[in-house]
Amino acid sequence: xxxxxxxxxxxxxxxxxxxxxxxxxxxxxxxxxxxxxxxxxxxxxxxxxxxxxxxxxxxxxxxxxxxxxxxxxxxxxxxxxxxxxxxxxxxxxxxxxxxxxxxxxxxxxxxxxxxxxxxxxxxxxxxxxxxxxxxxxxxxxxxxxxxxxxxxxxxxxxxxxxxxxxxxxxxxxxxxxxxxxxxxxxxxxxxxxxxxxxxxxxxxxxxxxxxxxxxxxxxxxxxxxxxxxxxxxxxxxxxxxxxxxxxxxxxxxxxxxxxxxxxxxxxxxxxxxxxxxxxxxxxxxxxxxxxxxxxxxxxxxxxxxxxxxxxxxxxxxxxxxxxxxxxxxxxxxxxxxxxxxxxxxxxxxxxxxxx
Amino acid sequence: xxxxxxxxxxxxxxxxxxxxxxxxxxxxxxxxxxxxxxxxxxxxxxxxxxxxxxxxxxxxxxxxxxxxxxxxxxxxxxxxxxxxxxxxxxxxxxxxxxxxxxxxxxxxxxxxxxxxxxxxxxxxxxxxxxxxxxxxxxxxxxxxxxxxxxxxxxxxxxxxxxxxxxxxxxxxxxxxxxxxxxxxxxxxxxxxxxxxxxxxxxxxxxxxxxxxxxxxxxxxxxxxxxxxxxxxxxxxxxxxxxxxxxxxxxxxxxxxxxxxxxxxxxxxxxxxxxxxxxxxxxxxxxxxxxxxxxxxxxxxxxxxxxxxxxxxxxxxxxxxxxxxxxxxxxxxxxxxxxxxxxxxxxxxxxxxxxx
Numbered sequence: 001x002x003x004x005x006x007x008x009x010x011x012x013x014x015x016x017x018x019x020x021x022x023x024x025x026x027x028x029x030x031x032x033x034x035x036x037x038x039x040x041x042x043x044x045x046x047x048x049x050x051x052x053x054x055x056x057x058x059x060x061x062x063x064x065x066x067x068x069x070x071x072x073x074x075x076x077x078x079x080x081x082x083x084x085x086x087x088x089x090x091x092x093x094x095x096x097x098x099x100x101x102x103x104x105x106x107x108x109x110x111x112x113x114x115x116x117x118x119x120x121x122x123x124x125x126x127x128x129x130x131x132x133x134x135x136x137x138x139x140x141x142x143x144x145x146x147x148x149x150x151x152x153x154x155x156x157x158x159x160x161x162x163x164x165x166x167x168x169x170x171x172x173x174x175x176x177x178x179x180x181x182x183x184x185x186x187x188x189x190x191x192x193x194x195x196x197x198x199x200x201x202x203x204x205x206x207x208x209x210x211x212x213x214x215x216x217x218x219x220x221x222x223x224x225x226x227x228x229x230x231x232x233x234x235x236x237x238x239x240x241x242x243x244x245x246x247x248x249x250x251x252x253x254x255x256x257x258x259x260x261x262x263x264x265x266x267x268x269x270x271x272x273x274x275x276x277x278x279x280x281x282x283x284x285x286x287x288x289x290x291x292x293x294x295x296x297x298x299x300x301x302x303x304x305x306x307x308x309x310x311x312x313x314x315x316x317x318x319x320x321x322x323x324x325x326x327x328x329x330x331x332x333x334x335x336x337x338x339x340x341x342x343x344x345x346x347x348x349x350x351x352x353x354x355x
Numbered sequence: 356x357x358x359x360x361x362x363x364x365x366x367x368x369x370x371x372x373x374x375x376x377x378x379x380x381x382x383x384x385x386x387x388x389x390x391x392x393x394x395x396x397x398x399x400x401x402x403x404x405x406x407x408x409x410x411x412x413x414x415x416x417x418x419x420x421x422x423x424x425x426x427x428x429x430x431x432x433x434x435x436x437x438x439x440x441x442x443x444x445x446x447x448x449x450x451x452x453x454x455x456x457x458x459x460x461x462x463x464x465x466x467x468x469x470x471x472x473x474x475x476x477x478x479x480x481x482x483x484x485x486x487x488x489x490x491x492x493x494x495x496x497x498x499x500x501x502x503x504x505x506x507x508x509x510x511x512x513x514x515x516x517x518x519x520x521x522x523x524x525x526x527x528x529x530x531x532x533x534x535x536x537x538x539x540x541x542x543x544x545x546x547x548x549x550x551x552x553x554x555x556x557x558x559x560x561x562x563x564x565x566x567x568x569x570x571x572x573x574x575x576x577x578x579x580x581x582x583x584x585x586x587x588x589x590x591x592x593x594x595x596x597x598x599x600x601x602x603x604x605x606x607x608x609x610x611x612x613x614x615x616x617x618x619x620x621x622x623x624x625x626x627x628x629x630x631x632x633x634x635x636x637x638x639x640x641x642x643x644x645x646x647x648x649x650x651x652x653x654x655x656x657x658x659x660x661x662x663x664x665x666x667x668x669x670x671x672x673x674x675x676x677x678x679x680x681x682x683x684x685x686x687x688x689x690x691x692x693x694x695x696x697x698x699x700x701x702x703x704x705x706x707x708x709x710x
Contacts, residue, residue, distance in 0.1 A: 008443045009421065041666060063667045064624070066364065083667055084612035086624050087684040088363040107613040107622070110683045135668055136613040136622045169665065257439035258462040258491040267462070267491045269419070269441050273699050277632045310524065311396060311695055312418045312438055313490055328465040329442040340666055344628050345700070 002353040004295045004331055010254045010274045012346035013333070014232070016354040018249035019051050022231050025247075026213065027055060034219045037061050037080060039208065039228025041340055046074055047352045048231065061208075061226040065089045065096070072100055081105060082165060082208065082226055084128065084136050087114050094120045105165055107136045112149045116156035125153045126165040126206065129194060131187040133169040140166075140190040143197055150201055163204030163223065164194055171211035177241045184212035192221055214242040234339035235290050236280055250339045251292070252346070254314065256330045264318045266304075266326055270334065271312040274349075276341035291316050293333035294326065306334060357708040359650045359686055365609045365629045367701035368688070369587070371709040373604035374406050377586050380602075381568065382410060389574045392416050392435060394563065394583025396695055401429055402707045403586065416563075416581040420444045420451065427455050436460060437520060437563065437581055439483065439491050442469050449475045460520055462491045467504045471511035480508045481520040481561065484549060486542040488524040495521075495545040498552055505556055518559030518578065519549055526566035532596045539567035547576055569597040589694035590645050591635055605694045606647070607701070609669065611685045619673045621659075621681055625689065626667040629704075631696035646671050648688035649681065661689060 002013055023038075030036055038052060039061040049071065052060075059078040062068045068079045069092060079096075080103030096102050097120075104121075106112045107128040115121055127149050128137035138145050146164075153161045168187035171180045191205045204223035207213070213227040214237070232250035233243040254270030270289075279286040282305070289306035293299060300321075308315045316332065336342035343350075357368055378393075385391055393407060394416040404426065407415075414433040417423045423434045424447060434451070435458030451457050452475075459476075461467045462483040470476055482504050483492035493500050501519075508516045523542035526535045546560045559578035562568070568582040569592070587605035588598040609625030625644075634641040637660070644661035648654060655676075663670045671687065691697035698705075 008447070009419070009441065064364070083624070084622060086364065086610050086612050088610045092363070108683065110614070111612075114683070134618065135663075135665065135670060136615075255441050255443045257441050257466075259465070260489075260491075263489065267439060269438070272631065272633070272696055276627065277696070278627070308490075310490065311699075315490060328463065328469070341627055341632070344666075 002351065004253070006351070007253050007331060008255070010252055010270045010346075010349065012250060012252055012343065012350040014048060014350060014352045015249045016047075016051060016352055018247065019048060019231055022233065022247055022249060023052065023055050026227065026230055029217060030219050030225065034222055035059060035224040037206070037224055037226050038231065039063070039082065039226050040067065040071060041228050045343070045347065045350055049074060049076070061228065065092045068096055068100070068102070072096060077101060079103065080124070080126065080226070082167065084108070085111050085115055087111055090118060090121065093123070097122045103162065106149060106153075108138065109145060109149055112152050116152050116159055119158050122158050123160070124162045125159040126162050129164045129166045129191065131166050131168055131190045133167065135167075135169060137166065140194055146194070146198070150198065154201075161201060161203070163206065164191060165206040165208070166191055167208040168212055169209060171209050172236070174211070175240060177215065180211045180215055180240065180242065184216060187212070188222070210237065211240055211242045229340055232339040232343065234342075235287070235335045235337045238335065239280055239282065245292070248335055250343060251333045251335055252289070252342060253295070253331050253333050256326055256328055256332060259323065259326055259328065261323055264323050266316045266318060266323070266332070268314045268316060268332055269312060270314040272309045273311055274342070274345055275306075275309055275314070275336050276338060276345055277309060278338040278341055280337055287337070288314065289334045289336050291332045291334050294321070294330060295333065296325065296327055296330035300325070357706065359608070361706070362608050362686060363610070365607055365625045365701075365704065367605060367607050367697065367705040369403065369705060369707045370604045371402075371406060371707055373602065374403060374586055377588065377602055377604060378407065378410050381582065381585055384572060385574050385580065389577055390414060390579040392561070392579055392581050393586065394418070394437065394581050395422065395426060396583050400698070400702065400705055404429060404431070416583065420447045423451055423455070423457070427451060432456060434458065435479070435481065435581070437522065439463070440466050440470055442466060445473060445476065448478070452477045458517065461504060461508075463493065464500060464504055467507050471507050471514055474513050477513050478515070479517045480514040481517050484519045484521045484546065486521050486523055486545045488522065490522075490524060492521065495549055501549070501553070505553065509556070516556060516558070518561065519546060520561040520563070521546055522563040523567055524564060526564050527591070529566070530595060532570065535566045535570055535595065535597065539571060542567070543577070565592065566595055566597045584695055587694040587698065589697075590642070590690045590692045591633075593690065594635055594637065600647070603690055605698060606688045606690055607644070607697060608650070608686050608688050611681055611683055611687060614678065614681055614683065616678060619678050621671045621673060621678070621687070623669045623671060623687055624667060625669040627664045628666055629697070629700055630661075630664055630669070630691050631693060631700055632664060633693040633696055635692055642692070643669065644689045644691050646687045646689050649676070649685060650688065651680065651682055651685035655680070
């Protein structure tokens with residue numbers, strides 16, 4: 001049980017029971033041949049990593065060399081960096097691959113050319129495929145360019161070709177479940193076509209986004225999933241309908257520091273340095289979080305929106321409750337818009353609890 | 356001189372010479388009776404704090420109790436927390452005021468009532484005045500409520516009434532210099548009227564926002580300024596015209612990890628966990644930063660916009676340079692939109708240099 005009396009300033013609270021449920025739900029959907037390599041970007045803390053270990057998960061994804069080094073230190077030995085390989089970090093890559101099964105992501109021919117000549121870097125090689133998100137990677141139907149990459153990797157003495165990796169980030173900007181399903185199906189179909197085209201190389205397919213992985217029920221054709229956000233979920237995912245309130249494992253508990261009865265607004269200590277400035281649009285308004293619990297004399301469920309954030313201040317518009325119920329020093333429990341960014345900001349200000 | 360070869364991953368670079376110039380420019384404008392109590396939120400690092408010390412600055416502003424404790428540790432003994440007092444942090448406030456000249460900000464009668472009864476907290480008391488920003492504080496013309504606060508403070512044995520403190524944050528959402536001047540004049544006029552109304556209590560006036568303080572030339576009626584962002588400035592301030600490129604002391608240097616010749620886009624390692632997700636609108640488009648230097652085979656000035664940020668990725672649209680000049684592994688120097696949030700995220704990933 002969470003002891004609210006312990007909380008003096010903005011605190012990220014992680015509900016371990018929900019974390020376990022979220023992991024179990026995702027794992028239960030996967031056929032045994034599909035590798036579960038969760039992205040540890042969201043839960044950049046040791047305790048959540050430990051819960052994954054309880055489930056026997058020892059293959060992980062990270063998004064930077066520094067994160068790889070951090071998780072190597074706490075015992076993870078099979079790590080894919082699902083971010084375009086940064087050729088300036090050769091020294092750290094050398095260090096990592098000396099004691100880690102290291103996966104690297106190649107998003108262009110130039111980096112394949114460079115890294116394939118660096119014999120100290122022994123790694124599994126994934127080619128990043130752009131199925132339409134248009135951020136990084138090679139477009140899925142540029143077969144010639146992709147084949148050039150595969151050949152260089154195959155010919156190299158230091159890289160082992162594993163397959164194609166994509167992050168269909170398009171799903172993060174879609175609001176409706178049906179659109180997310182369509183985008184996921186479209187992205188997966190392109191990956192399968194690619195796999196089929198290059199069948200002689202026996203490539204694996206690795207997919208990543210949480211909205212897609214949360215909605216999918218059939219993973220028979222997928223060799224690996226790398227979703228990360230699902231472990232905590234957040235307001236963005238809740239609003240998309242890819243999770244329910246029962247799946248929200250990470251909230252920020254903030255003290256009330258000012259109350260304006262005329263504007264019907266509450267000011268919390270909890271700003272951009274705690275939540276990040278990520279927002280979503282609900283009914284045409286920018287929303288930076290949702291207050292779901294008021295911890296005062298009693299503990300009551302509420303449903304009120306964070307309407308603005310500055311560096312340390314958060315402003316909550318009270319529309320559904322009587323503002324007179326709230327007092328300076330009371331706590332509000334808030335679902336962050338994007339738990340990945342919030343967890344990153346709240347390192348060292350996190351409380352784990354179970355029911 | 357900054358050694359770019361040292362930079363392997365996203366790095367905040369602070370130009371100490373520009374920091375010194377920015378501090379000197381602000382100090383030179385102030386009459387000797389106006390206290391300069393810079394807000395240390397932007398430069399939450401020891402080296403920049405040290406530069407302030409060189410200028411004889413020993414009174415500072417912070418925005419949280421934790422920051423006050425951090426700066427107390429490195430020798431600052433006169434600290435105002437310019438954030439509505441958080442009554443849950445009594446223990447740390449007790450600790451702080453035992454060896455610090457502590458200023459507290461009261462934004463409502465309720466917190467005055469509570470803290471004035473806590474005898475262990477010996478502090479200077481500022482009443483936060485809302486001159487129209489409508490975030491926290493008491494509206495400037497609520498004379499009765501303000502007087503109630505003053506009287507309780509005066510009657511208490513632990514608090515010393517200092518005066519009225521405001522943060523005219525409205526200037527941050529204004530784009531034109533003329534509008535910023537008007538807003539500043541309006542806010543200052545309200546503070547002066549308030550001072551005049553309560554002249555018998557001999558209140559000080561403390562103002563804070565960087566746009567206003569950067570544009571003002573006459574501070575004769577102001578008792579204290581608390582601006583903070585001015586020490587580094589950023590793209591937001593540059594676009595408002597309250598500083599020039601020569602005043603930009605903090606930039607983020609990021610490696611190129613992917614290049615898309617067809618979309619004319621470059622992907623850098625540099626995302627929301629480095630820059631924050633703050634953006635400004637330029638010509639109707641969201642802009643998350645501006646690349647001003649390309650460090651490749653040669654070092655060239657450029658002028659290209661960061662058009663999107665995800666957690667670790669930044670995408671830069673190349674419109675003014677030939678994209679063929681860029682290579683994987685080259686570095687780009689980028690002005691962040693909001694240096695306060697960037698500096699907070701880049702703790703431990705910062706390089707200081709001078710010319």
